[in-house]
Amino acid sequence: MDEIIRQAQQGSEVAFEQLLNDCYDRMYHYALKWAGNRANAEDITHQACLKLTRGLSQFRFESSFNTWLYRLVVNCALDWQKAHLRHTYDDIETADLSTTSYGNAEADIHLRQVLTQIEKLGEGYRETVLLVFGEGLSHREAGEVLNVRESTISWRIHEIRKRLNPVKEGGSK
Amino acid sequence: MNDEELKQLFSNSEAVEPSPDAKRRAMSAAMSEFKVMKPANAAIENKRGIFQGILNWLRPTVESTVEARGQAMNTTTHSRSAFSLSNHKWHIAGVSTVSVLFLAVMLADIENTGYVLQRQSLTESDLTSAPAINTDRPVWLEDGGDSGGALEMRQQVEMMAKQPLERSFVLAERVDSVIQPKYQLELGGDGLFEKMETLNSESRSDFTITPGQLLREHAPTSSYRDEGRDRFSSYEAQPIKSVTTEPISTLSIDVDTASYSYVRRQLNQGVMPKTNAVRVEEMLNYFDYDYPVPTSGNVPFTIFTNVVDSPWRAGNKLVHIGIKGFEIAPSEVPSSNIVLLLDVSGSMRNYDKLPLVKQSMELLISQLKPDDTVSIVVYAGAAGVVLEPTPAREKTTILASLQRLESGGGTDGGEGLKLAYKLAKVNYRDDAINRVILATDGDFNVGMSSNESLKDFVSRKRDEGIFLSVLGFGEGNLNDALMQTLAQNGNGVAAYIDTLSEAQKVLVDQATSMLFPIAKDVKIQLEFNPRTVSEYRLIGYETRNLKNEDFANDKVDAGDIGAGHTVTAIYEITPVQSNSGLLPNSRYAEAEQPRHDPKATEYGYLNLRYKAPEEEISRLISQPISIDAEDKPNDSLNRETYFATAVAGFGQLLTGGKYTGTWDFDSALALAQANKGDDPYGYRTEFVQLIRKAKLAENR
Numbered sequence: 001m002d003e004i005i006r007q008a009q010q011g012s013e014v015a016f017e018q019l020l021n022d023c024y025d026r027m028y029h030y031a032l033k034w035a036g037n038r039a040n041a042e043d044i045t046h047q048a049c050l051k052l053t054r055g056l057s058q059f060r061f062e063s064s065f066n067t068w069l070y071r072l073v074v075n076c077a078l079d080w081q082k083a084h085l086r087h088t089y090d091d092i093e094t095a096d097l098s099t100t101s102y103g104n105a106e107a108d109i110h111l112r113q114v115l116t117q118i119e120k121l122g123e124g125y126r127e128t129v130l131l132v133f134g135e136g137l138s139h140r141e142a143g144e145v146l147n148v149r150e151s152t153i154s155w156r157i158h159e160i161r162k163r164l165n166p167v168k169e170g171g172s173k
Numbered sequence: 174m175n176d177e178e179l180k181q182l183f184s185n186s187e188a189v190e191p192s193p194d195a196k197r198r199a200m201s202a203a204m205s206e207f208k209v210m211k212p213a214n215a216a217i218e219n220k221r222g223i224f225q226g227i228l229n230w231l232r233p234t235v236e237s238t239v240e241a242r243g244q245a246m247n248t249t250t251h252s253r254s255a256f257s258l259s260n261h262k263w264h265i266a267g268v269s270t271v272s273v274l275f276l277a278v279m280l281a282d283i284e285n286t287g288y289v290l291q292r293q294s295l296t297e298s299d300l301t302s303a304p305a306i307n308t309d310r311p312v313w314l315e316d317g318g319d320s321g322g323a324l325e326m327r328q329q330v331e332m333m334a335k336q337p338l339e340r341s342f343v344l345a346e347r348v349d350s351v352i353q354p355k356y357q358l359e360l361g362g363d364g365l366f367e368k369m370e371t372l373n374s375e376s377r378s379d380f381t382i383t384p385g386q387l388l389r390e391h392a393p394t395s396s397y398r399d400e401g402r403d404r405f406s407s408y409e410a411q412p413i414k415s416v417t418t419e420p421i422s423t424l425s426i427d428v429d430t431a432s433y434s435y436v437r438r439q440l441n442q443g444v445m446p447k448t449n450a451v452r453v454e455e456m457l458n459y460f461d462y463d464y465p466v467p468t469s470g471n472v473p474f475t476i477f478t479n480v481v482d483s484p485w486r487a488g489n490k491l492v493h494i495g496i497k498g499f500e501i502a503p504s505e506v507p508s509s510n511i512v513l514l515l516d517v518s519g520s521m522r523n524y525d526k527l528p529l530v531k532q533s534m535e536l537l538i539s540q541l542k543p544d545d546t547v548s549i550v551v552y553a554g555a556a557g558v559v560l561e562p563t564p565a566r567e568k569t570t571i572l573a574s575l576q577r578l579e580s581g582g583g584t585d586g587g588e589g590l591k592l593a594y595k596l597a598k599v600n601y602r603d604d605a606i607n608r609v610i611l612a613t614d615g616d617f618n619v620g621m622s623s624n625e626s627l628k629d630f631v632s633r634k635r636d637e638g639i640f641l642s643v644l645g646f647g648e649g650n651l652n653d654a655l656m657q658t659l660a661q662n663g664n665g666v667a668a669y670i671d672t673l674s675e676a677q678k679v680l681v682d683q684a685t686s687m688l689f690p691i692a693k694d695v696k697i698q699l700e701f702n703p704r705t706v707s708e709y710r711l712i713g714y715e716t717r718n719l720k721n722e723d724f725a726n727d728k729v730d731a732g733d734i735g736a737g738h739t740v741t742a743i744y745e746i747t748p749v750q751s752n753s754g755l756l757p758n759s760r761y762a763e764a765e766q767p768r769h770d771p772k773a774t775e776y777g778y779l780n781l782r783y784k785a786p787e788e789e790i791s792r793l794i795s796q797p798i799s800i801d802a803e804d805k806p807n808d809s810l811n812r813e814t815y816f817a818t819a820v821a822g823f824g825q826l827l828t829g830g831k832y833t834g835t836w837d838f839d840s841a842l843a844l845a846q847a848n849k850g851d852d853p854y855g856y857r858t859e860f861v862q863l864i865r866k867a868k869l870a871e872n873r
Contacts, residue, residue: 020200028191042195049203111182134183
C-alpha cells in the first residue's frame, strides 16, 4: 500500500488509479453510514476523491494512511453538511431521503434514529460512533482521525452507551 | 441497546455497495484532476498553478463559495436553470452534473405524485387538519406529534393503513412509466409506507417515549413490507388474437417456478404481490400434474391435450397442453460435476439467506451419488474457491467447508461466475452433467454486471456443455430479471427458495429434473383452425413468446425439460359461432359455412420441437387438437386439468384479472378445492390456503 501511495505521489497514474479504486469503497461506506442515503453518500465520496487527489502530496507517512483517509472523508462529510444546512428544506432533500437504500429498510431507519439521538449529545459524537462501531476503529485510532485525545473518545463512547441504554429494564429488545 | 446491537445495526447497512457509475464518475473526475496536477506538483508544491485555479473554478471545492460555484456552473452546462432553482447542492462537479440533475428532477416528480396521493387520502376521510406526514425523516413521529397530537396522527396512520396496497401500486405504476428501471422499484417502495412499517416494528427504539411508541401499540400488526428493491421486468398480459390475422402462436416452454414461491411469500406476509412479480406460467408449472408418463425412451416425453369449458367466460374453451418428461430410473442417473457458486456478500446475512443456502446445499449434496464431484466457489467483493473438486463421498469435507462460510463485502458475481465455470471446465466430464448452481439474493453489482454481458457469457458456456441453474434466496434485493436471464441462457431452472421445505421440493423431490435435462430447446407451436376458432389467447408465458419463424430455427434457444418435469400451457379460445369473443366481428369477412371436411373437427394443430440433450438438430412431434376429444380423458386427467385451470385463473386474478370477468377468488378456491386430488406433498392444499390469504390481503 505504501509503495502505491509513493508512486502515486510521484505522479504515476496507474498507481493513483489503483489507490482511488481501493479507497473509494471504504470512503463510500463511511459516507453512506454518515449520510444515510446513496445520493448524498456518492456526492460526499466524489468530493472526497477530489480532495484526496489534491491532498495526497501532503500525506507524509507519519500516521497510517487509513487514519488519514478517514480524516479526509470525515471532513468532507462535515463540509458537506455545513454547506447543506445553509439551504432551506426543499423537495429535493425530501426525495433524497426517500431513496435511502440500505439492505434493510427497517434497520436503516432505526440506525438513522439512533444517529439522530447520538448527534444530540454534542459535536463529534456522531463521527465517534461511526468510526468506533461502524468502522471498528480503536479509540486511539478514532482519536487520531478526529484529532482529539483517546480519552475523549472513550468518554464519548461512555456517554453514548448511557444514552442508548438508559435503564436496564425491558427497554432494550 | 448494547454495543453488539449497535454494531449489528451498522453492519446491516453494509449491504449497499457503491454504484459503479458513481464510482466511475468520481474516479474519472479525480483522475483528470490528477493529470492536470502532475506538472503543477512537480514544479511548485504548495502554490496552485493557473490550470488548477481554473479547475477549481469549474469544479467546486470545499474552499470556494456557493455563489462562485453557481456562476461556474452557469457557464458550463445548459440545463441548469431548473437545477439552481430547486437545488443548491454545492458539491456537484462537472462530470456528474447531468446525471444528478436527472435524478433530482425525477425524484421531484415522484415526490409530487406521492404527495398528491396522500392529500387525496386525507380529504377522503374528512380529517380537517393534516400535519405534513411526509417530512420524510425518521424522526417525523416527533415532529408530527408537535403539530398534530398523537391521537390524530394515529387516526391518520390507521386510516392510511387500510388502503396502502392499492395506493402503493398506483404510485409504483406511475413511477414505472417515468423513470429508468434502476430506480423504479427502489422508489416503488414508497417511502411513506415504509415508514408506517417502522411503526410496527418491534425491534427499534429504546429511547424516551415519543408519540411513535403510542402508535406502535395501536398500529395494525401487518402492513407494507419492504419489497421495494426486488426487481421484476414489467410486461403486458398476452393479448387476444384473431385467428384470421394470426393463426399461429409460438412459445418456448418454461419450467421455472420462482414466481410461485415469491408470490407465496408475499401472500403469507399478508401482502398482495406486485403484478409484475406474478408469472402465470411459473405458477402453473410449480405443480406436478399427473399426466400420462412416457412409456418408450424414443420420445422423451408425452404430450397431453384436453379441451374444457372456460370457467370465467361462458362459451369459451380452454385448450390445455401438458408435457411430461420421462423419469430416469435411479440406476440410470448420470454422474454430476457440480460447482456450487454461492453469494456470500454482506446482503446475504439474513436468516433466510446464507443460513438457508447452507441448509439447502446440504440437502442437495445428500442427493448426490458417491462419485459425483462437488466444488464450491464463493463470491463477495472478490471470488474464491472454497472447495476444490471433491467426490461426494467425502461428505464431511464438503459440509465442513460449507459451514465455514460467512457473509460480508461486495457482490462481484461476474467474477464468481467466471471462476465457477473455470472450475467446472477443469473438472469437465464427458459422461456427466456439468452444471454450475448459483445461489444468490440478487444483484451482481461489481465487475461484469450488465444483464447482456452476463447473458452472452452464460450462453457461450452453455455451448461448451456447462449448464447453469439459479436459486434465488431472501427478499429485498432480488433481481428476478437477472435470475431468469441467466437460467434461461444456461439451460437451467430458476427457482426461488424461501423456506427449507421449498428447498426440499426443488433440491430433493425434484432433484433429477433440476439436475438432468432430457430435452432442450423445447418449443411449442399451435396453429388454430379458422373454421372452428375465431380468437385465442395464451395464458401467461409473456416472457416466452417466440417468433413464428424461429420455431424451426435450431439456432434459437428455448426452454429445457428435466427428467420428470411437467410443463403446462393453457390457451383460451373462442369457438366460431359462440359469440363469446371479445374482438369485433368483421363486417366484410365472408361468413364461412362449416364444411364437412375432416379438418373441421379440429381446433388446431400442435407442433412441438425439441432437441435431445447432446444433439443440435431438433425433432418434430405433431398432433391435432380435436373437438370431439373434449370428454375423452378420464376423471383423473380432467381433475388435473381443472386444478391447472384454477391455478391459471388465480394467477390471472393476481395480475389484475383483465379477462376473467366476474370469476373471483372464491371461484378459484372452489375449483382448486374440488380438484386437489391425492396431493401427496401437500402443495395443492397450500395453494388453496394461498387463495384464502389473497382474499384477505385484497380486502385489507
